Amino acid sequence: MIISKSFNSWLIEPNILNDLTPFEEDKIFREAIVNSLIHREYSNAYVAKMVIGKDKVVFENANRPHNYGEIDPNNFEPFPKNPTISKLFREIGLADELGSGVKNMYKYSKLYGGSDPKLVEEDIFRTTVLLQSDTPQATEQVTEQVIKKFCSKPKSTTEIMEHLGLKHREHFRSSILKPLLEKGVLMLTIPNKPNSPKQRYITKR
Template sequence: MDFVKKHLPDPFYQEEDKRISLRNKIFRETVVNILIHREFINPYPAKMIIEENFVLFENASKPHGFGKLTPESFSPFPKNPNIAKIFREIGLAEEMGSGVRNLFKYSKIYSGFEPEIEEGDIFKVVIRVPIKKENIPQVPPQDTPQAEELSKREIAILDFCKIPRSADEIGKFINIKDRKHLRNSILKPLLEKKLLKLTIPDKPNSPKQKYLYEGKAFITPHTSPQVSPQATPQATPQDTPQAEKLSEREMAILDFCKIPRSADEIGKFINIKDRKHLRNSILKPLLEKKLLKLTIPDKPTSSKQKYLSALKEIKNNE
């Protein structure tokens, strides 16, 4: 926990009349979970990797199920009940199942994003980190005069809309289900400030309408695909000969794949449903350029195959 305190922010938060450390709540819960639920006969090491905008935990597990976990789909299952009992006795664990509920509750307050929890032979948790002001490029007044008034959510929306997005996609991204509230209170102000634009301006109510941001890039907890050269030097021409040919979508995919992602996950991220088109026209060129790599290279068609960005690896090898 001392390592966490040293490297991660802890924004002020108060419940009733008492201050609560969101950072300690979230990361103590996650570390305790790793210790309680670990499959100890598996040699795979437990990991906590702190990146710029997120923290990744990986842990060997004996899965009770497979796939994404949510508070609604989660079913508590004691993998190491004796260890769990000891942690409850010393006050580091509460009732069974409370950990996941607390993780979702406090992560949303901490960074504005819910955690990503995936159960499998390797249990994975991704926790977003709040944006640090020094990491957000200042947009010159002539580009966006209202930039200094933007909230973290608005910055996240603009970064998300570097690829045209529908209102439904934006609503899911920021977890807003009320379409009227989304359009009138969130998207309309960004359109009025000329930060977002309509892809079909002559038909604002078209069912095919999408929203696009063409200004300078922001760094957000969710993505940072189009940041400036000093923020991601590995994407500059001298680091990767093919970088100058990359589209914004390809850059977004590479940033998304800093964590291993399946083809289905990538397809959903860039809104491509045709799996053959996705593999042959989008993923295959990135693999050929050695900008993406397979997690199971000996079995390219494996159902467990995932894709991992190789930009950082390329930079380190040069």
């Protein structure tokens, strides 16, 4: 697989699946690369690519189409192209059940760029992720909007983290939850007992 940026190309190091970015929100890239490895048509010599542009990232991969055209996540039937490889990735914790890749691409793309990805299945499978901005501030703004919408009804810390695809509780509490409480974006449902196990968070109206 090749990553292309401007006129430079690099081979992906083995640990890139775990170290692509420092932010949990950026799992979109790991998800796209894992999907490429699992669903690739290995009899085709076409080189898999991750092309980084100013406003988008495009993933290209050799494919054996089950259907042709843009994938609609609401009307999508998953098809196992490489069952043995899929099983391996599930066993090492880099993949979930069949069809989860498309769902995760839509989930993480919203967090990263604020919009849905474009998945087009042809002889070359193309995934396009739009970039809202390359600044941390933009990523924070997108995350804030996602949380505000999700917390229209009271949610626990665990529920919010699961919705965002986050696992590191302390990072979430200090870097995301606390700033939103201080800014008045969220409010406590039990304000006099902030550490209550029954504590929930709701968007301030």
